[in-house]
Amino acid sequence: MTRHDLVVIGAGPGGYVAALRAAQLGLDVACIEKEPQLGGTCGRVGCIPSKALLESSDLYWEAKTRFGTHGVKLPSVGLDLAQMLRRKDEIVAGLGQGVAGLFKKNKVTRYLGLGRLLGPGSVSVAGPQGELRLEAKHVILATGSISAPLPGVELESGPDARVGTSTEALAWPSVPEHLVVIGAGVIGLELGSVWARLGARVSVLEYLDRILPGMDADLAREAQRVLAKQGLEFHLGSRVTGARSAPGGRAVVEVQGREPVDCDRVLLAVGRAPNTQGLGLAEAGVAQDRRGSVLVDERFATNVAGVYAIGDLIRGPMLAHKAEEEGIACVEGIVTGHGHVNYDAIPSVVYTAPEIASVGHSEEDLTAAGIPFRKGVFPFQANGRARALGHTEGRVKVLAHRDTDRVLGVHILGPRAGDLIAECAAAIEFGASSEDLARTCHAHPTLAEVVKEAALAVDGRALHI
Ligand code: FAD
Numbered sequence: 001m002t003r004h005d006l007v008v009i010g011a012g013p014g015g016y017v018a019a020l021r022a023a024q025l026g027l028d029v030a031c032i033e034k035e036p037q038l039g040g041t042c043g044r045v046g047c048i049p050s051k052a053l054l055e056s057s058d059l060y061w062e063a064k065t066r067f068g069t070h071g072v073k074l075p076s077v078g079l080d081l082a083q084m085l086r087r088k089d090e091i092v093a094g095l096g097q098g099v100a101g102l103f104k105k106n107k108v109t110r111y112l113g114l115g116r117l118l119g120p121g122s123v124s125v126a127g128p129q130g131e132l133r134l135e136a137k138h139v140i141l142a143t144g145s146i147s148a149p150l151p152g153v154e155l156e157s158g159p160d161a162r163v164g165t166s167t168e169a170l171a172w173p174s175v176p177e178h179l180v181v182i183g184a185g186v187i188g189l190e191l192g193s194v195w196a197r198l199g200a201r202v203s204v205l206e207y208l209d210r211i212l213p214g215m216d217a218d219l220a221r222e223a224q225r226v227l228a229k230q231g232l233e234f235h236l237g238s239r240v241t242g243a244r245s246a247p248g249g250r251a252v253v254e255v256q257g258r259e260p261v262d263c264d265r266v267l268l269a270v271g272r273a274p275n276t277q278g279l280g281l282a283e284a285g286v287a288q289d290r291r292g293s294v295l296v297d298e299r300f301a302t303n304v305a306g307v308y309a310i311g312d313l314i315r316g317p318m319l320a321h322k323a324e325e326e327g328i329a330c331v332e333g334i335v336t337g338h339g340h341v342n343y344d345a346i347p348s349v350v351y352t353a354p355e356i357a358s359v360g361h362s363e364e365d366l367t368a369a370g371i372p373f374r375k376g377v378f379p380f381q382a383n384g385r386a387r388a389l390g391h392t393e394g395r396v397k398v399l400a401h402r403d404t405d406r407v408l409g410v411h412i413l414g415p416r417a418g419d420l421i422a423e424c425a426a427a428i429e430f431g432a433s434s435e436d437l438a439r440t441c442h443a444h445p446t447l448a449e450v451v452k453e454a455a456l457a458v459d460g461r462a463l464h465i
């Protein structure tokens, strides 16, 4: 039996960041991860590989469709998919090694194997070394999430899988002829965009009458229009009831009230579910809600003494940076008694082209809550830098309280929206007013000037329109 101050189960962005922060604060920390590679879903089969493919496929698409408008002539543009996938794999491997290096530098002990909670302060690890027992005053559960199944959809795995999840769609060895995406959420739009840019026909089947539920409704509608122009076919109000592979390398997708759809690949992307497999929660008496999320209080403590949970395993948006903030706040709460996450200032980004980013409340939220607000909107079309880039689609929407002018939400559809939203998150975090944003000097010519102009528009004073 080995003793540590803190044992973290799971080395995704929540777990590994919690481990690093705890080590900085002087704890003797161990982290258990069942996969040989550190970094979690995000590093291995999520954020990072998907962004690598989004960047590569965007370059391919730009080279094929837009270089000519810049006066750049290429004899021909070809696709080397194997190289594109290799590059993605190298980035993933490099980041995993980076986390291993950070563990070493911060003296975090790493255990390879499946972690299991045995009770307060007691954990087992089953790995290549056999079964080990660890004792710790504090345990943080950070086992993340897995792709949610859909009844009737028969998932396969590996490169030949005709019906798969995002993990398979990040590694298909050839471009599908016809890809059916089930779910017009974040994964469906990002990976649908990748394969559409590389030449696949992509049909997106969505149960609701809109894409991206939860995002600003206006911008989601505009995003749908832009993505449809790029070739994504949207079928809203389509409830998928089944999908399976068919002879001859085909697959079939069943949709309520419609003819079955024939295709050669299916991506199931209808959400993710907390990953509690083999974690021993029931035996240890850890309370969960009906969806399987571990129940925690505001300090991330579960109902079992000394056991905490963070990230995708608990309530809230399933985002890497949210998991990281919770890991830090949880550890700081344990060591210093203070830890804090501002859930109103967590940005969310969809990495399509253009990107879609938001932070804070949407118009729909504010209206439903009866909070009075003023709105300022400014289009990228009227911005010099956007014109120079040749990316003028979309706009910025700033929402501020009608009486106090405090910024309550910002929603952006446009080039580099994911980078522009950082300023808006900082504004919300610091309790800024739209007047503060509007009076901040923004460099010219930059895309960020659209944020300033939208803030000016809250007071009806936008200049360049
Ligand atoms: P995870 O990253 O899931 O890590 C949990 C770790 O625990 C895993 O490594 C797992 O192997 C390990 N584990 C599980 N059970 C055990 C056990 N019993 N013992 C030992 N180890 C165990 N979010 C963003 O913010 N931006 C993005 O661009 C983005 N893109 C995404 C793209 C895709 C395709 C997917 C699937 C997700 C994406 N996400 C993105 C979501 C993001 O990956 C998650 O929100 C984030 O990884 C959650 O972090 P976590 O630490 O809670 O869990």
Ligand code: NAD
Pocket: 150, 182, 183, 184, 185, 186, 187, 188, 190, 205, 206, 207, 208, 211, 212, 213, 238, 239, 240, 241, 268, 269, 270, 271, 272, 317, 318, 319, 348, 349, 350, 351
């Ligand atoms: P999601 O919740 O974003 O979208 C799922 C979609 O599937 C919804 O629109 C839903 O209405 C639809 N759906 C559900 N059942 C259906 C059915 N039977 N037929 C047709 N449509 C159906 O889920 P996701 O795209 O799988 O992503 C999972 C999580 O991963 C998200 O919570 C997201 O936070 C995270 N993620 C984030 C990023 C990012 O931050 N850029 C990228 C990828 C994933």
